[in-house]
Amino acid sequence: MYFHLRAVPPPALRNSANWMRRLFEDDSEAVRLRVRGHREGVLDRRYLDHDLLYAGVPPHGAVDGPRTDVVLGGRPVFPADPDRPPFLTLTAEEVDRVAGYLASADFEVLWALARETLLPGRDEDGAESGTRAAFESAHRDLTAFYGQSARHGDAVVKWLVL
Template structure:
């Protein structure tokens, strides 16, 4: 999202996310909206070290769940999360410098039971590594364009 186009309005942000992913991409004039694979819910553990949110909201936490919340008037709806272009650059720098092996080593014991235990480690590690590469590529491209990021986590059932 180009920073000048960003609005700190729930109504505006809802309109941005109202339609399907293709519409969101057209509405922002970019094709950089990313959808995380099945590892997405676990990226919080990978980057913050544990759940729920135990570390300061530095770049490592902002990669997935961070950003300035724009609260929805309905308390049952998830807030929008906005990262400024400067924060996007910090996240990009963090992800580019991150050692995935070290991240996996710190999160492995918590993540493996969710994927079927030690026998499933190659597949689980591979899924999380692929998600890490996609996230790194997304933030690198976005930082390179000097853009902000707006996130809206899927509504929980």
Template sequence: MSAYLRLRAVPPSALRNSATWLERLFEDGAETVPRCRDQERIYAGAPSRPPVRSRPRGQAVLGGLPVFRADRRKAPLLVLTAAQARQVAGFLAAADFEALWDAARDDLLPRYGGAVAELETWGAFAAAHQELRAFYAQTADCGEAVVKWMSEG
């Protein structure tokens, strides 16, 4: 569970479609949210608003429009418009974490040590969910877009 989701809220008028420019946003220590590797599984069973036809539902929270970097071996940066960030904030505000966990539990536990590690695993996913909820709520309140960088660490 040592992946990180680095997030940066950006005024829509300041956004650039340049990987180099987007990478610079993270030079000064953008907010880092611990991210469980399989966090998208938590959101995969949840209804998305609006429905996402071409992507897994978890992408509504963790995805975005990819901006590819010069080194294609590196993961792309992801961008959500301000409108998309508001949708994610609304989804997370309404989401019942216990119901999301119950739907994903049987798939996740074997990956993280089984039933003996359930409390720790639940805690890691719940904390990441709360941090995402808080970030997106503040971002939506400010009317900002979101740039994401998935990093190992």
């Protein structure tokens, strides 16, 4: 299970769950090879934790806007199978706002706000440095993905691949 983000030129984007499903049909190894070009992004099964890093943790929750759109934000498009999660889409304008937010975000501040929430269950000896490094790496990857998508004027489609 992983959370997959894919850049799509706006003229190619379709408001069809079947079309969006076809965007994500490749196996995980093919996706990982393509991700190197930053036209796609992947978050592991801890994608909800990554969302906490950007959406804020109580009582410092983010207002609707670029912070909340980084991971889970977007307009839902529901597949025919009600047991499958919806696709999420961001317009090119929304991608540009998210890219601007990420480019100006200070990871140290984000980590400081979310640290206590993200570490429980991972608080073994030395776990903080590894956990922090994983979140910092994902932050760099998301910043690169959204930055390149914005430079190309792309929309973004996201989906939880089970």
